[in-house]
Amino acid sequence: MKGEDKTVFNLSSRVLNPSESSVLNHGLSFCPTVSVNEVELCCDINDFTNRLRNAEFFHTELTESSTAPSKETLRPFKAKSNFVAPTGRNRTLDICIESIKNEVNQHLHLLGSQSQAPTYNLTKDKKKAIKTLREDSDIVIKPADKGGAIVIQDKTCYVREACRQLQNGNFYEQVDLSDGQDLGKLIELVLKSNYFSFNGIFYHQTSGTAMGTKMAPCFANIFMSKLETDFFSNYAGLGQPISYIRYIDDIFFIWPHGAEKLDRFVQAFNAFHPSIKFTCEHSNESVSFLDCIVRLDGNSLVTSVYTKPTDKHTYLAYGSFHPNHLKESIIYSQFLRYKRICSTQEAFVENSAQLFHYFQSRGYPFRTLLKYFNRVCLLNREELLEYKIKSSPQRIPIITTYNPRIEPLIKSVRKSYQMLQSDPSISNVFSNPPVHARRQPPNLRKLLVRSSLESPSNDKGNIPCGKPRCNTCHHMNTNPEVQIGKSKTHLKPFSCDSSNVVYLLYCNKCNNSCYIGETRTKFRLRFNNHLSSIRRKVQGLPIADHFNNSTADHSLTDLKFALLSGGFPNDRKRKCAEIQYIINCDTVMSGLNKDLGELSRYRHFRQTSC
Template sequence: MDSRKFCFSLVNFFNTAINLKELSEDLYRFSRRLRLAEFFYDEDDEETDHTAHSQSPPPAFLRKPSSFTPDTGRDLALDTFIKGVSSEIMLERQRNIFSNLRNEEKEALRELRDNDKITIKPADKGGAVVVMETTDYIGECTRQLDNTTYYRILTSDPTNSCNKKIQEAIDKGIEEKEISSEIGKALLVPHPTPGRFYILPKVHKEGNPGRPIIGGNGCPTEIISQFVDYHMKDLVSQLPSYVQDDMDFLRKIHDINKTGPLPPDTLLCTMDVSALYTNIPHEEGTDACRIALEEGRDQGTKPSPSFICTLIQLILTLNFFTFHDNTYLQTHGTAMGTCMAPTYANIFMGAIERRLLGSFPDKPLVWLRYIDDIFLIWTHGRAKLEAFIQHANTFHPTIKFTSNISPIHVPFLDVMVTLLDNYIHTDLYSKPTDTFNYLHWSSCHPQHTRRSIPYSLAFRLVRICSSEAALTRRLNDLKHHLKKRGFPPNKLKLPLTKP
């Protein structure tokens, strides 16, 4: 069997092998939840509520999980129930369990696992699995890391010195009552390690360049990045151009249609920021966040904009990572992979677009943005739109745009936006590289998970497709894709219509 071809069918796939260690841990967590519920059942709710409101608790990600487990013997009925459930489940493993992988498929998996000449990564978009020669993968990573505009190689591991800088900033924050000592202690990563660099191949772009990602789990700035994101993410939804997701975009399109027909000669346009994350200057990005914090929160709110911006600077300037036995520092922009990056980029683009739109005499009728993807409706003619795009590409030294203009239709996110009779119609948009690799029916997932897939995907189509004809086409396409993923015909009954 061709092992490379086989790996494409295993997106999110679970086989039927039972991991006794995981099973035992799951049973322990289950029994502990039950014992905790019983232990705290008679607690005085009024006293608990009073205590909870006397001081705001730290964010959930800063709270260290408790290891307390009530003793057995408190409730004999509960003990009997837990023992019975555990015995039944552990006995289940002794029954015959048939593998959902054939022998040749198991052999293919072993070949893939043991072959160090290939590297397997998910594609940046489209759900594909990319099998690359390892030499090509390393070559693309090295090509990007050799760009001295963004990266610098280090001669030693700076983990300890970076951790010390973070500790000093936290100690100062505690001293100035920006944060409590409890939160300050929780912001430090125990036993930190450098980030890890990898790429996701962009199969939808010529030459298949890689999108650079820096995995930040366990790095010194991991928790302060979560802390910054926690305090800034609500500011993003205050931006006039904010689009949360496909469904939010569709709601906004519906509101536009409710205002009546668009003017004749209306143009649809999308713009995309080229490599946004790596092209945000540190000072400009931090200043944009400071202004957003000052304008979007009540005066005197703690932690202050100054303290949050101090943490932002640490996240940006201490962004070091390893790749192929070398240690690097990212010197420009923010890394995709740190928690605060999308919020930081959104706020920066909010500041840029406010100045950009204010600096051009003609304004778009509609300007909506999802991070680095922009949708606009233009009513001043093509020449002025092209002049506006040219102006946008000279407005900032590092922020550049690609664009797509049409009087008929443009894709935005997963939606094809069409202008017909001066109203906007919507349909599903899929990139040519989309593989529709939905979860395979034979995967050892719970039955309710597999059964819900056709309905949830179909319901998404109901919301995206604005006409019955478009919906019928897309539902037929969906059935075809799900059949290829092993779904039985009786699981593909989709009696959905437009409301």
């Protein structure tokens, strides 16, 4: 094993340099500092103002409607709506939204004029280390199954071991899903049709539920409950536990009948079902159960904290790009957990000393730790163990990616929101203040860990689909990169069949003829729409207007395209990427794009050029 890092187990042939080891020791939850993404911020604010309009619209519609929709008319599954209520319904609401947009313009101007750059939490060497680790296709970086450690393996060794396990016919079988076969109903899909791919090959898990699915714990609980009921009703042994507690597949029970009968009890339990086997640890003094150590003290049971030997205690590093209140809530919640687990104050103080050590090793200040330790010390354990139902008032969220530099803007948005609360006609709709929900920036796990192996490929640039009847392929730019104004983009292996992409259209004959668009559907279908608008000479569409210009001699052979990026998690991310390309490549001022869509009202972007 290479490297002796506390949290990093390097099983690969690659020797980590000090910067690579150091950045990995931050833990996969660590977020590097990022700058404010202005396009994303404006899209976030637009989403918030759309929520304001929809809140007023639907509250009014439901109030004025005499009948509510019946359960029969409600569809159990439906696509997320893109509906936005029209403007002009309420003057105060329109003024408020206009005020918010003006605040955004002023804030973006201030961000651009500030000479002081954000304070970054990684050195240049560590940033370079992340880049080199990401680009190394010969290694695989994964979180350990338990304990919070990071494991690095050679890709060949990782694939070999995974393939060895997948050859076990008792659990997996290789299948062909290339024909897009129907996987059945949702329940059957979860419990039986556990299909997955590894290294480009599809497999079917024939035993057990898929790991990670939300239904797996519920199904396991139902199965174990049935197993226990059947076993205890049929068990003919000489005794049963006087107390029996289970959490999914971890069981704690008290056995008063001696070691010999305990062995017979466990053997009978293990023989009751062919695929369920238990390991048993027993003691006359203490045992571990979940994160507790349970000890016998006279006629009482006392508990304290148990941690597995493999637990690396990789709490979020204090230097991570996270809000301070979140880091402090981690401290508070851990002390609360220790307080609930420890049955005596002495055990809580003793175990907390170790917790101080864990947090300080992750960079947390002693004074902050002491503040929350003292606060928890004063709490009553019995009250902490009581289940409390929390009320959650309906509040409209402002969702943005976390960055402390936008906090002044959020404060201004909240101030503008107050005018909605002062208007009697809509104050009941906006009685609660908005809540600022912060989206997490990319952490090391997102940057370095891949859920699927990238297949080695010599393909650079877009790839024609090669279908004989495809009318799109011969318009494709097959170069590995494309130049748009001053910007150069390296192209990935997307094809005519690719969907969920941002694309570039341009005239091969003219300068300043670039158009950037996006599509959810297969690009071939979107491209055919562009061709159709040109042939039908539809006016008002930038591509059709350019190719039907009477002063230029154009033909359809001059129309070229390149697929710039794809694989977006949702429509919103794709539309944001489209706008970012339009801004970076300046295809409004020196191209065929007419405007920036929903961001056209922001003066900041109208003044931006490449």
